Amino acid sequence: MDRKEFARRRRQFMRMIGKDAIAILPAAPVRHRNGDIEYAYRQDSHFHYLCGFPEPEAVAVLVPGRPQGEYLLFVRERDSLRESWDGARAGTEGAVERYGADDAFPIADIDEILPGLMESRPQVYYSMGAHPDFDMHVRSWVNSLRVQGRQTGAPHEFVALRHVLDDMRLYKSRAEQVTLRRAAQITVGAHRRAMRFARPGRMEYEVMAEVLHEFRSHNADISYYPIVGGGANACVMHYRDNNQPLCEGDLLLLDAGCEHDYYASDITRTFPVSGRFTPCQRAIYELVLEAQLAAIDKVRSGNHWNHPHEAAVRVITQGLVKLGLLKGKVTALIKDQAYLQFFSHRTGHWLGLDVHDVGDYKVGGEWRVLEPGMVLTVEPGIYIRPSPRVPKEFWNIGVRIEDEVLVTGAEADVLTGALEKTPEAVEALVQAA
Helix, strand or coil: CCHHHHHHHHHHHHHHHCCCEEEEEECCCCCEEECCEECCCCCCHHHHHHHCCCCCCCEEEEECCCCCCEEEEEECCCCHHHHHHHCCCCHHHHHHHCCCCCEEEEHHHHHHHHHHHHCCCCEEECCCCCCHHHHHHHHHHHHHHHHCCCCCCCCCEEECCHHHHHHHHHCCCHHHHHHHHHHHHHHHHHHHHHHHHCCCCCEHHHHHHHHHHHHHHCCCEECCCCEEEEHHHHHCCCCCCCCCECCCCCEEEEEECEEECCEECCEEEEEECCCCCCHHHHHHHHHHHHHHHHHHHCCCECEECCHHHHHHHHHHHHHHHHCCCCCCCHHHHHHCCHHHHCCCCCCCCECCCCCCCCCCCEECCEECECCCCCEEEECCEEEECCCCCCCHHHCCEEEECEEEEECCCCCCEECCCCCCCCHHHHHHHHHCC
16 A cells, blocks of 8 residues: 555544644564464554554554654664564664654664653553553553653553544545455455355365465455355354365355455355255345345445344345244344344444454444445345254255445445356356366
């Protein structure tokens, strides 16, 4: 993403926190998988959102009012030996030249410099609790100012960064929308590849391998661990084993999304591995699709967050009554939440730098009003586990259909709308080996 985009965000953020505050953001730490083997490094989302600096052991400091606001970075110094093992570092010069810092200092000097920057700043914007190891440093700097008899100059209030940044991140800029569209495009290709590959006798993990191959072929990574659930496994919300064979007559629920340039995608499709839905599978699939389309139609500026969910609940409840899986009046069944035995999750979530992105769903106790620039998923589902109250031909049918939707000033913009989802198109794609 362009440096100008990060600079624009920092200016907006500093205007919002006020000229007498200071904001401190530590980078994500390096995390170990086992022993001394590290996971691939992924920067903290808030840090990335404001800085775009990709290295660990860094701290960003934003100081409004100098005169347009000052952006400082504390970073690792260049070290030829360590760089020969771990790769190049930006160093203090690179932090300024390549990442737009107004000034940069060695991270080793932070104890000497940062307390002086905090002095006479009554408010410190910081994510206390999100970085436990770094919390101790922040507390010690404040305490040191007080011990030195500078109580009047010591910060007297910590303000959670998320109060400002979560709301900023909820509205996606044009640059962010472009990146989200690219992540969606890559994920659409991965789902198509998996649907063409899946066949009875193949393993769930083989389908997952096809998805990962497509992601990595476009320099993208997973935004979450894929769910590849065949047969009864499709009824497990967060199925992760992905180690069972696909059987004749199975449905396969594939929930997978990539992360491209830090932005997530999140798509679910359900399809018959044999290439044809059974009558019962098709009935459930068409009901979920009808619910999803009704929900997407409610993703409009001026509607509130729960409107899509309410639409999906009504369609699913009505459909389950028609199929004989629920009995009673639709209004009463909705009031009693009878649908929960088959549809037990919400219809969507915010999407952005995190797959379950930041942003409040309620404001002042009321559902948040949808506004242009917000991006959310729409993902109703029906999951039918074996039960004496359900005809056997419906057992172990699990169907979820999920797309990513951008709120605009007009009708919803489905970022993942290119991926087939009508029953006929899905069957044709699976059969197109």
